[in-house]
Amino acid sequence: MGGQVRKQDRSLLSRKSRWGDWNEERLLRFMIGQHTPDVDQNEEVVQILGKGDRAVASQKIWTEISAKKLVDLVRDVGAEVFYYYAKCHQGNAYYPSRVGHVRSARRGGYFFGEITEECTKHDIVPVGLYELYDLN
Numbered sequence: 001m002g003g004q005v006r007k008q009d010r011s012l013l014s015r016k017s018r019w020g021d022w023n024e025e026r027l028l029r030f031m032i033g034q035h036t037p038d039v040d041q042n043e044e045v046v047q048i049l050g051k052g053d054r055a056v057a058s059q060k061i062w063t064e065i066s067a068k069k070l071v072d073l074v075r076d077v078g079a080e081v082f083y084y085y086a087k088c089h090q091g092n093a094y095y096p097s098r099v100g101h102v103r104s105a106r107r108g109g110y111f112f113g114e115i116t117e118e119c120t121k122h123d124i125v126p127v128g129l130y131e132l133y134d135l136n
Helices: 007-019 043-049 053-057 060-064 067-076 111-121
Strands: 029-031 081-087 125-130
Touching: 067 111, 081 111, 111 125
Parallel strands: 029 081, 081 125
Antiparallel strands: none
16 A cells, blocks of 8 residues: 555545534544454463464454454544554554555455444544554
8 A cells, every 4th residue: 555545535534524623522532452462472472372374264253354444443432532553562553554464364364444434334433543553
């Protein structure tokens, strides 16, 4: 991707004005912290889970989670704004990247974009977080 915004993402970004002054008007907010190290980032995790595809598969939360189910839960609790990570402080990117470390269980997917799209379908303001500091 190299800093380019996909055509689909540009259309999502252009819709942001429909929420008006969401920071003042939408007070029911929900945030998810995706701060789990990947199987190849932390020696303790490698010792417990091993390496390779089998280790990735053992991280059930990341292999079974879906953007639709996650946003449905956020909607069901009444949230109007959803904060979630594009990149967490573990260094994991939740979008395709040739530069950053893409979370192994999400490779081949675009989790950040999928969440953003689901939020807009349900009139939930999507707010992406990007950690500048990495622990790994």
